[in-house]
Amino acid sequence: MSIIYVLIPIAMLFVLIAVAIFFWAVKSEQFDDLDRQSVSILFDEKEPKSPINKSDLPNKTE
Amino acid sequence: MTSCFHCNEPVVTGDQFTTIINGQAQPMCCPGCQAVSQAIIDAGLTSYYQFRSEPGQRQSALVPEQLSHYSAYDLPEVQQDFVHKQGDIDTTSLSIDGITCAACAWLIEHKLKPVNGVTNVLVNSTTQRAMVSWDNHIIKLSEILQLISQIGYQAAPYQVDEQEKQSKADSRKFLLRLGLAGFATMQVMMFALALYTGYFTDLDVEFRDYFRWVSLIFAAPVVLYSAQPFYFSALRSLLSGKLNMDVSVSIAIGGAFIASCVATIQGTGEVYFESVSMFTFFLLLGRYFEQTARQKASVSSSNLHKLIPLTAHLFNDGETTEIAAKRLRIGDIILVKPGEVIAADAIIVSGKSSINEAMLTGEQMPIIKQVNDTVYAGTINVEQPLQLNVIALGQDQLVAEIIRLQEFASNNKPAIALIADRLARYFSATILSIALLTYIVWSFISPDDAFWVTLSVLVATCPCALALATPTAVTCATAIFTRLGIITRKAGVFEKLTQINHVVFDKTGTLTCGHLSIGDVIVDTHHTKQQVLALAAAIEQGSLHPIAQAFTPYYNNQYLVTDVDHHIGEGISAKIDGQLIKIGKRDFVTTTPLAAAPQNSQVIYLSINNELVAQIELLDQLRDDSKRTVDALAQNNIALSIASGDNSGHVEYLAQKLGIADVHSGLSPQGKLSLINQLQQTKQVAMFGDGINDAPVLAGANLSVAMGSGSAIAKNSADLILLGDHLSRFNDAITVAKQAQHIIHQNLLWAFAYNVIILPLAVTGHVAPYIAAIGMSVSSLIVVSNSLRLLRIKL
Numbered sequence: 001m002s003i004i005y006v007l008i009p010i011a012m013l014f015v016l017i018a019v020a021i022f023f024w025a026v027k028s029e030q031f032d033d034l035d036r037q038s039v040s041i042l043f044d045e046k047e048p049k050s051p052i053n054k055s056d057l058p059n060k061t062e
Numbered sequence: 063m064t065s066c067f068h069c070n071e072p073v074v075t076g077d078q079f080t081t082i083i084n085g086q087a088q089p090m091c092c093p094g095c096q097a098v099s100q101a102i103i104d105a106g107l108t109s110y111y112q113f114r115s116e117p118g119q120r121q122s123a124l125v126p127e128q129l130s131h132y133s134a135y136d137l138p139e140v141q142q143d144f145v146h147k148q149g150d151i152d153t154t155s156l157s158i159d160g161i162t163c164a165a166c167a168w169l170i171e172h173k174l175k176p177v178n179g180v181t182n183v184l185v186n187s188t189t190q191r192a193m194v195s196w197d198n199h200i201i202k203l204s205e206i207l208q209l210i211s212q213i214g215y216q217a218a219p220y221q222v223d224e225q226e227k228q229s230k231a232d233s234r235k236f237l238l239r240l241g242l243a244g245f246a247t248m249q250v251m252m253f254a255l256a257l258y259t260g261y262f263t264d265l266d267v268e269f270r271d272y273f274r275w276v277s278l279i280f281a282a283p284v285v286l287y288s289a290q291p292f293y294f295s296a297l298r299s300l301l302s303g304k305l306n307m308d309v310s311v312s313i314a315i316g317g318a319f320i321a322s323c324v325a326t327i328q329g330t331g332e333v334y335f336e337s338v339s340m341f342t343f344f345l346l347l348g349r350y351f352e353q354t355a356r357q358k359a360s361v362s363s364s365n366l367h368k369l370i371p372l373t374a375h376l377f378n379d380g381e382t383t384e385i386a387a388k389r390l391r392i393g394d395i396i397l398v399k400p401g402e403v404i405a406a407d408a409i410i411v412s413g414k415s416s417i418n419e420a421m422l423t424g425e426q427m428p429i430i431k432q433v434n435d436t437v438y439a440g441t442i443n444v445e446q447p448l449q450l451n452v453i454a455l456g457q458d459q460l461v462a463e464i465i466r467l468q469e470f471a472s473n474n475k476p477a478i479a480l481i482a483d484r485l486a487r488y489f490s491a492t493i494l495s496i497a498l499l500t501y502i503v504w505s506f507i508s509p510d511d512a513f514w515v516t517l518s519v520l521v522a523t524c525p526c527a528l529a530l531a532t533p534t535a536v537t538c539a540t541a542i543f544t545r546l547g548i549i550t551r552k553a554g555v556f557e558k559l560t561q562i563n564h565v566v567f568d569k570t571g572t573l574t575c576g577h578l579s580i581g582d583v584i585v586d587t588h589h590t591k592q593q594v595l596a597l598a599a600a601i602e603q604g605s606l607h608p609i610a611q612a613f614t615p616y617y618n619n620q621y622l623v624t625d626v627d628h629h630i631g632e633g634i635s636a637k638i639d640g641q642l643i644k645i646g647k648r649d650f651v652t653t654t655p656l657a658a659a660p661q662n663s664q665v666i667y668l669s670i671n672n673e674l675v676a677q678i679e680l681l682d683q684l685r686d687d688s689k690r691t692v693d694a695l696a697q698n699n700i701a702l703s704i705a706s707g708d709n710s711g712h713v714e715y716l717a718q719k720l721g722i723a724d725v726h727s728g729l730s731p732q733g734k735l736s737l738i739n740q741l742q743q744t745k746q747v748a749m750f751g752d753g754i755n756d757a758p759v760l761a762g763a764n765l766s767v768a769m770g771s772g773s774a775i776a777k778n779s780a781d782l783i784l785l786g787d788h789l790s791r792f793n794d795a796i797t798v799a800k801q802a803q804h805i806i807h808q809n810l811l812w813a814f815a816y817n818v819i820i821l822p823l824a825v826t827g828h829v830a831p832y833i834a835a836i837g838m839s840v841s842s843l844i845v846v847s848n849s850l851r852l853l854r855i856k857l
Contacts, residue, residue, distance in 0.1 A: 001269070008276055015249055015280075022241045026234060033186040039164045042113050 066091035068099045068214075070117035083111060095120065098214035105213070107172050114165035118214060132204035135219070139386040140371040141203070144219040151181055153195040154203070157220040157365040158210065161190045166215070173213050180206065189361045192217065221367040221774075226360035233357045236291075240346045243288040247339040249280045251835075254336035258832045267329070274326040277335040285319045289342045291349065307486035307525050310493050314520040315342060321517050331514055337521050337835050344842045348530040351537040355550075358540070362549045366783065367774050372439075374398075374405035377449060387439075394452045398443045401606045406439050407459045408450035414630055415446040418608065421754045421773055422460065424570050424707025424729075426578075426682060427664075428607065430631040440754065444606050445628050464731050464754055468779055471735055471762030481557065482532040485810065486525070493523050500825050515827040522824040522834045523817050527841040531809030534849035539802040542855060546794055547770075547785040555781045558765045559799035564745040565695055566738060566759075569706035569713055569727075571752040572769060573692075573720065573789075574682040578612040578664070581679035594676040597621065598645055598668055601636045609666060612680055633666070644669045684716065687790035692720045694793045701745070705734045707755050734759040750789075752776055767792060794857045801855055809845045816841040 025031065064073045067081070067088035079090035081099040090096040098118070102110055134140060146153045161167060167185035170192060174183040179200030184193040194206060210217040253273045260270055292315065296308040318334040325331035372387035377395040387405035390396065395411060398404055404417075416428035419441045428444045431437055437450065438460045456462065497519045504512035536556060543550055567573050583591045599617040602610035605628065626636040633646010644651040651669035664680040695702060702722045706713045709728035717725040726737055735758045741747045742764065749756070749763035752772030760766035761779035768780035769787045777783055784791055820837055823829050829837075 004269075004272070008272075012249075012276070012279070015245060019242060019245050022245070023238060026237050026241065031234075031237060033167075033188045036164045036167055036185075036187045039113070039115075040168075 064089045066095055066120075067111075068095040068118045069120040071120050084108060091120070094214075098212070101212045101214075102169065102173075105173055107169055107213075110165050110169045113168070114163050116162035118166075119160035119162065132207045134371040134373045134384070135203050135207060137371065137373065137384065137386050139389060140373070144369060145203070147198075150197050150199055151195050152198045152203070153182075153193065154219060156192045156194060156207075156210075156217040157368065158185070158190055158192055159216040160214060161185075161187055163187065169213060170210060170215060173209060174206065177201065177206075177209060190365055219369040220364050221369055223360045223364040223367065226357070226364050229353065229357040229360055233353050236346070236350045236353050239288040239291070240343070240350050243284045243339065243343040243346055246280045246284045246288075247336070247343045250277050250284075250336045250339045253277045253280075254832070254835065257333070261830065261832065271326070271329055274322075274333050274335075277333060278323060278326050281319065281322075281335040281339050284339045284342050285315060288346060289315050292342075292345065305487055305490045305494075306483070307490055307529060310490040310520070311341075311345060311525065311529075313494070314338075314524055317517055318521050321513070332518075332831050334517070334521050334831050334834070337524075337831060337838065340835060340838060341521070341524050341526060344526045344838070345529050348533040351533040352553075355533075355537050355540045356553065358544070359549060359551050363551050363777065363783070366549075366770070366777050372403060372405050390452055390455060392452055392455060396450050396452060398448045398450060400443055400445055400447065402443055404437050404439055404441050404443060404450070406450075406452045407454035408437055408452045410435050410437060411449045411451050413446055413448040415448050416444045416607070416630055418442040418444050420570060420576075422464075424568065424753055424755050426570050426608065426708060426710075442606075444608075445630050461754065464757060465775065467731055467735065467758040468761045468775070471758045472779060475762060475764075481806070482528075482810075486528070489525060489528065493520070493525075496523075496821065496825070504827070511827060515825070518827070518829045518831075518834065519821070519824040521831075522820045522829045522837065524834075524838060525813070526838050527813035527816060527845045528810065530842055530845045530849075531813055532806055534846050535802050535806045535809060535852060538849050538852035539798055541853065542798050543782075543795065546791050546798075546857070547788065548791055548795055549783040549785065550781070551783065552781045555765065556799045556802050558746070558781070559796050560803045561746045562700060562748045562765055562796070564701040564703070564741055565748045565750070566703045566705050566741070566763070567722075568749075568751040568753070568756050569704055569708055569716060570682065571772065572750045573688045573704070573716060574684055576682065576752065576771070578608050578680045579683050580612055580616075581681040581683075583676060583678050585676040586674070589675055591676075592616075594668060594678070597638065597643060598678065600638065601626065601634050601643055601645055605634060609664075609680060642671050644672070682712065684719070685787065685789055687788060689720055691789040691793060692722060694790070696721070698793075698796070703737075703741075705729050705737055705749075705759070707731075707734075707753075731755045731758045735762050738763050750792075751780075797857060798852075798855060802852060805849055805852055809848055812844060812848070813841065 030037065065071060066073050067083065068090060071091045073089050073091045077089060079093060079096040080087040081090055081096055081103060082088070083099065083103055088099070090099060095118070102108070141152075144154050158170065161170075164187050167187040170185050171183045174180050174194065179197045180194065181197060182193070182195040186192070196203070196206060207217050253276050257265070257270065257273050257277075259265060289312075292308045292311045295306065296312040299306040299309060315338055318338045321331070322333040322335050322338070325333050373384050374387050374390055375382040375397040376385050376390070377397045382397050390406050396405065396408065400415070410431055410433050412433060414430070414432040416430045417437055418428045419438065420426055421440060422438060436453070437443075437448070440461050497516050500519050501512050501516040504515050539556055540550055570576050580595065583594060585591055585594050595613065595616040596618060599613040600621040600623050602613045603617055603623070604626070621638045624637045626634065628634055629646065629650065632650040633644060635642065635644045637643070645668045646666060648667050651667045652672055652674040665677050666680060667674060668676045668678065692702060701724070703724040703726065704713060704717050704722055705726045707729055713725060713727040717723070726733075729737065734756070738747055738749060738759050739762065746764045748765040748767060749759050750767045750769075751757075751760050752769040754773045754775050756768075757773075757775045757779050760768060760776055765782070766780045767782045767784060768777045770777075770783055770785040771787055782795065816837065820829065823833075
């Protein structure tokens with residue numbers, strides 16, 4: 001039974017880490033837009049293939 | 063019928079508009095949607111269509127005027143209100159209309175990111191806002207706004223609600239407190255379970271004390287950090303000489319924690335760490351719900367409060383320069399072009415034009431003004447350029463007068479005592495006196511147990527369920543309101559909604575659409591209705607008069623119009639194919655006598671070569687659901703009135719059509735307010751409005767409802783805002799509010815029942831810590847699940 005004197009402090013350490021991560025997540029605004037983050041993984045970061053050439057893109061403002 | 067690929071509206075124009083998406087021609091409902099979808103495809107952002115979960119917003123045709131007015135956002139004195147500058151990099155937060163799902167956020171970010179000069183874009187789809195940073199040497203803010211509008215969203219800086227500034231920081235702090243309490247409670251419960259076994263089997267004193275110490279360590283941050291808001295609130299209420307729920311909450315938390323610490327150190331008595339933690343967690347959960355609902359409301363109302371820079375063209379030695387309105391001085395001469403908003407109260411120096419004062423007076427038709435007439439800030443010049451001499455600024459303007467009236471009215475608004483607050487006061491007082499009584503009685507019976515029994519009374523009767531009863535129901539009801547397109551701006555609306563027994567409507571823009579549309583058209587034998595309307599539309603094209611707007615849907619570019627001449631207050635003449643076409647008042651277009659015009663509506667006439675061809679009736683049409691709404695309200699025994707600033711017979715006519723008997727027309731803002739005040743003597747009054755002239759009366763009514771398309775000032779003083787301007791949603795709102803009220807009552811009843819059962823047990827000293835913990839969580843769960851039933855409501 002005396003093993004709990006070791007295991008419980010280790011468990012407490014884990015909780016401390018979890019709380020620290022939670023605080024970091026809240027402070028870095030990860031809880032501000034819950035609608036978005038849940039699906040953001042679906043969007044490809046790379047430019048998707050499109051039938052239009054990149055040079056035709058009109059979104060460069062000179 | 064096919065539906066538009068972009069916005070999902072039915073396509074009524076055949077296959078006139080299509081966009082090729084992934085090699086397939088997709089139908090579009092209008093040139094707006096077509097342009098937007100083409101821009102999205104051209105930017106290589108086709109994935110938007112793949113991943114979106116909601117259809118896009120329907121695009122109204124892009125008006126050139128709208129694009130040019132973005133340039134006002136580049137003026138330095140306009141920018142200083144909302145742009146944060148750091149070196150060359152400017153940063154601002156924009157509110158974006160038309161974000162329907164996460165794909166929209168992705169789309170906007172990817173449209174802007176590759177643009178040269180934009181250094182950072184972050185779109186939040188929950189708040190419908192974007193944080194944009196850009197290099198002010200390479201790109202201008204107006205260009206960014208235009209880029210966003212190309213893909214179908216309207217972006218603008220917004221006025222941050224005073225309430226929102228505060229609630230944003232509060233919300234995050236609440237989440238931290240709640241999260242910490244959650245983590246710690248889980249741990250404490252785990253050790254508590256081990257401690258509970260000590261009641262049934264033998265637990266070594268050594269391990270018992272060890273578990274108690276571990277529980278203490280976990281419970282400490284909950285009590286010292288998470289529960290802080292309760293202590294402050296309790297202190298505030300005690301200082302003002304009142305009792306609230308937080309007083310008994312704080313005594314219970316503080317008392318139980320200190321007693322448990324003492325018990326842990328001395329190795330005697332009972333520990334209540336798990337109750338204290340859970341208690342704090344549940345109470346915080348209730349507060350957090352309240353807080354998020356409040357924040358959502360303030361974010362939405364900030365978003366509605368767009369910052370539209372008021373600029374003026376200062377006239378100086380034959381040259382005009384565009385300056386921000388706040389830099390105007392009395393005596394300045396300014397030039398106001400047709401379609402522009404007048405920046406300050408002023409006197410006309412030269413020119414003659416009609417001015418649209420609808421927002422100030424509710425009067426729908428523009429009023430003709432000429433030299434030496436006074437025009438007011440916020441009104442719109444319709445026809446001809448005007449030169450004005452500024453006579454009043456800031457607080458001296460007519461608009462400021464109305465705002466003062468609004469402030470006065472809102473200060474005198476009848477207060478409503480929320481049922482939960484009232485109950486809390488009695489509840490706390492009762493609990494505290496019972497606890498005191500228990501202590502006194504027990505100190506005669508058995509002085510050693512007196513303290514512990516009193517403590518168990520305080521812990522067991524914790525108002526967890528009571529504290530969750532209202533917030534959970536209100537959160538669910540608010541969620542339904544959001545789904546219905548109703549923004550709740552203030553607390554207590556649910557309670558007020560159920561009490562309303564008199565509803566007063568404004569006319570223009572509330573019961574009616576607020577703009578003219580074509581009614582009956584009578585044509586002579588040689589022409590068809592379509593021909594006439596197309597002719598009229600061709601001539602009216604380019605005019606900013608409200609009448610001209612009515613013809614816009616009939617415009618096609620088959621006619622070449624020349625020699626357009628606007629005759630103020632008369633009509634327009636122009637030449638098409640060498641023929642003189644006139645549209646306007648009867649005496650203006652022809653001299654031929656004609657049958658009497660239909661009453662209660664406006665009629666304009668069209669002639670070709672002075673030969674009368676058609677008479678066109680113009681109506682400010684009732685909203686589709688006005689009749690339905692009014693009927694439903696009447697069925698619920700709610701009395702109805704109309705209070706309009708409009709002086710014409712149109713008000714009576716509409717009232718008859720809707721079956722509203724009590725009609726007041728031609729009222730000033732002050733008049734409307736005193737009408738409401740009079741009604742309030744005996745009744746609970748709800749007011750509907752949209753214009754600046756409605757702002758004071760909205761602020762003064764027991765419950766006020768503004769239309770989403772209404773003026774910022776009106777929305778600012780409203781309790782509820784109807785997005786999409788669906789009047790009938792108000793009936794749904796009443797249904798939801800009644801249901802919510804019902805659920806709140808059930809919750810409160812249950813919370814009391816629980817306390818009534820547990821109290822005698824606690825007073826007699828039969829509540830062990832584990833019973834208190836179980837009772838608390840079960841009663842809280844019952845309350846929460848009962849509130850969730852609200853979400854299943856069918857409308």
